[in-house]
Structure formats: structure tokens, C-alpha cells
């Protein structure tokens with residue numbers, strides 16, 4: 239379901255239950271307004287009922303039932319590429335240029351932290367500063383994370399007489415440039431957020447601040463993106479609440495935005511990553527790769543006030559399966575991570591992280607970095623998992639086997655005959671899952687390594703089988719001989 243429907247879901251589960259293809263199971267688990275960290279309850283301001291067609295939608299079944307869904311055929315070896323081709327000769331340089339608007343500064347999908355999942359609309363300079371400090375002290379920076387992304391809530395939609403954005407001085411002393419400078423001073427990159435329409439999500443669905451009319455960039459694209467660039471931002475996420483409400487055409491709006499970013503970069507010399515956030519509406523995987531670095535493929539992974547839930551993670555993973563859209567510098571985005579957030583065990587955090595890594599998805603943590611547990615840190619900073627995610631071929635893992643919800647995903651990695659393999663159990667009991675080397679496009683003999691346990695399992699013939707607990711996974715590196 240799309241963003242607007244998601245908020246309607248939070249308020250009226252019956253609405254969702256009436257929609258086909260929706261992931262209704264999650265609606266029942268929402269604790270609207272129950273998140274003490276952000277305070278306040280969502281308020282739709284009476285406008286939500288007019289928006290949100292049910293589109294995009296996950297492909298998994300609701301209610302925690304095993305899903306054999308997913309957009310991909312279980313097509314066998316050819317879907318992961320033969321061992322000799324590894325998908326042809328993809329560029330590994332991250333230099334694939336789409337006109338200057340999409341540079342990520344490295345070849346892999348963006349890695350960082352974003353404020354939305356833990357703080358919603360309540361962000362201020364001091365909140366972002368504290369998280370940026372913890373970003374460094376917790377080891378995320380050392381592990382390769384770069385971006386500190388300010389999501390919705392920084393702006394109440396006000397402008398001066400020249401149309402320049404104005405912010406609340408007590409929340410953002412020194413304006414937005416000051417926080418960008420602070421983030422840069424830590425050796426990190428800074429991200430900001432707006433909406434493609436006139437009014438942003440903070441108008442339609444306020445979360446901790448009064449409704450913010452005018453909190454979108456429509457009518458000011460050139461002015462706002464130049465402003466973001468001048469303030470020093472390196473990344474901008476552009477949401478779709480206003481665009482959706484106004485019935486704008488996604489491709490047209492985001493192409494205009496990309497052009498404005500290119501113009502801004504030409505003036506300031508600062509590249510700015512464009513993150514398209516229209517929740518998979520109007521199939522962005524068909525047009526966003528040429529104008530952006532990343533594009534959301536589904537609704538939110540967690541709703542305001544909700545808790546972490548595998549029944550949101552798995553549908554978002556499924557909805558992001560568009561392997562032909564992905565290439566170095568251009569990534570399907572199943573949404574920010576909820577690793578380490580309330581409701582998830584260590585095993586669930588690992589599975590979530592592994593799903594994103596096998597996809598080559600952007601890794602934007604959303605937990606509170608200044609209070610994260612050692613376990614959470616170990617998941618977010620696991621260097622082998624990060625290396626899979628950031629593999630320079632940028633190929634998306636694809637499903638190569640599925641026996642009633644016992645699934646095998648394979649991702650072609652750089653090097654010779656290397657695969658990242660995820661064995662995912664979507665059934666309600668523990669079961670043995672077998673990775674057949676032929677399904678991975680490999681020959682009869684291969685060595686196997688368990689990534690999370692960092693254990694070499696030696697050389698195997700034709701396959702590797704292991705018992706996987708219910709709704710759990712095993713992440714492997716399989717290297718053909």
C-alpha cells in the first residue's frame with residue numbers, strides 16, 4: 239500500500255482489510271500514538287480520506303502466513319547469471335553518470351542513518367547532533383556509514399518574502415547550514431528532506447508538530463534545491479504526500495527535481511544524491527534509475543508509533559525485487575532499516591540486515607544510535623554483511639528456489655564464482671533449506687562460509703543444506719571451484 243493508505247491503515251484498520259493485496263496483518267499491530275519517544279498521536283487533519291489508492295503493495299500474504307510470493311521467477315541458474323558471465327561487464331566504478339544529480343561519492347548504495355524511524359517530526363539541531371556524535375562513537379562511521387539524514391519535521395513550511403525557506407531559530411540555531419556544517423565537521427555527509435508537492439507529509443499527517451502547510455517544494459524546485467546545496471547538503475529525499483494528493487505525475491515531477499539538482503550542483507559544485515520516495519507508485523524502477531540514486535519501492539517499513547514487525551520487512555523486501563533496474567549508483571530502496579528498534583530480536587535484526595544486503599539496498603539505520611545495544615551494533619557494523627551489500631557489481635540477489643516458503647536467494651558478487659546466498663524460512667516451523675549449487679550457477683564443488691557466525695564450512699559437493707528456524711535465515715558466501 240502507499241504512504242497515504244498506510245496512515246489510513248494506522249487509523250482505520252478496516253479500510254486496509256477491505257483492500258486486496260494489502261498487508262493487512264500489520265494494521266492490527268499498530269499502537270497509534272503509543273511511541274513515547276516522539277509524543278503525540280498522528281492527526282490526519284480530516285484530509286486523509288481523500289487520498290491514497292492501493293498501489294504498489296507487497297506480494298506477501300498477510301497474517302504471518304508463509305509466503306511464496308515475490309515478483310521473481312524461481313528460474314534457476316540463468317536468473318543469477320552463469321558463473322562465467324556474472325551479468326556481463328557491469329561498471330564497478332560508480333561512475334555511471336546520469337547528469338550529475340546522482341553521485342553517491344562511492345560505488346555502493348548509500349549508507350547512513352535517518353531521523354524518521356525514531357524521531358518522526360520532533361527533530362531539532364540538538365537531536366541530530368546527538369545522533370551524529372553517536373554515529374561516530376558507536377563505530378558506524380568506521381564501518382563505512384556516511385550520511386546523517388534529516389527527514390521530515392525540520393521545516394514548518396514557512397518562507398520569507400523572496401520565497402526562501404525559513405526555519406524555527408530555537409530548533410535550528412544557525413539555520414540548516416549549521417547542522418550541515420556540524421555533520422561535515424565529523425567527516426560525514428548531510429541529508430535533508432522535502433516533498434514534490436506543495437504541502438509535505440507534515441501537513442497531511444503531523445507527527446509531533448502542528449500541521450505544516452506549504453512544507454513542500456512544488457513551485458520552488460530550483461530555489462529549494464539550490465538552497466539545500468548552498469547549505470551544504472549532500473543528499474535529499476523527496477517525498478510524495480503532496481504529489482500524491484495533487485495527483486501529480488511522478489516521473490514528470492521527479493525528473494524536474496533531478497534537473498533542479500543538476501542546476502544547483504552546477505552552481506555550487508556540490509553533488510547531491512536524489513532519493514525518490516513515492517512509495518513505488520507509478521513503477522519508479524522503470525524511470526527513476528536514470529534520474530536518481532535510489533527509489534522507494536513500497537510503503538513505510540514502520541508506521542509512526544508502530545513497532546518493528548517482520549510482516550512489514552518481508553513485503554518491503556519482496557516489493558523491491560527489480561533486479562534489472564539496479565546498477566552501480568542506482569538502487570531499489572525497500573526503505574530505511576528498523577534494525578535495533580523495539581520489537582526485534584537479534585535473529586530478526588540479522589535477517590532484516592541480510593535481506594537488505596542480499597538486495598544491495600541502501601543501508602540507512604533508523605534506530606537511536608546513542609542508546610543502541612551491543613547486539614544491534616554488531617548487526618549494523620558486520621563488515622562481511624556490509625561488503626555483500628556494497629559489492630561493486632551492485633547486482634540484486636534473486637530468488638532461485640522456493641519450496642513452499644523455504645526460499646533461496648542468490649546474489650552474484652564480484653570476484654570469481656562468488657555468490658552471497660540467503661536461506662530464508664518463511665514457514666511456521668524450522669526446516670532444512672538446501673542451496674543447490676546448480677541453482678546458483680556454479681559447478682559441482684564449492685566452498686561455503688556462514689557469514690553471521692564467521693565460520694568456514696569447507697568444501698561441499700552439489701549442495702549445502704542446513705536447518706533454519708521459523709522466520710529466520712542463514713546467510714552464506716558460496717564460492718565455486
Ligand code: GAL
Pocket residue numbers: 241354389390439440477478479515517537538
Ligand atoms: C513517508 C516516507 C517516510 C517518511 C515519512 C515522513 O512518506 O515514506 O519514509 O519520510 O513520510 O513523514
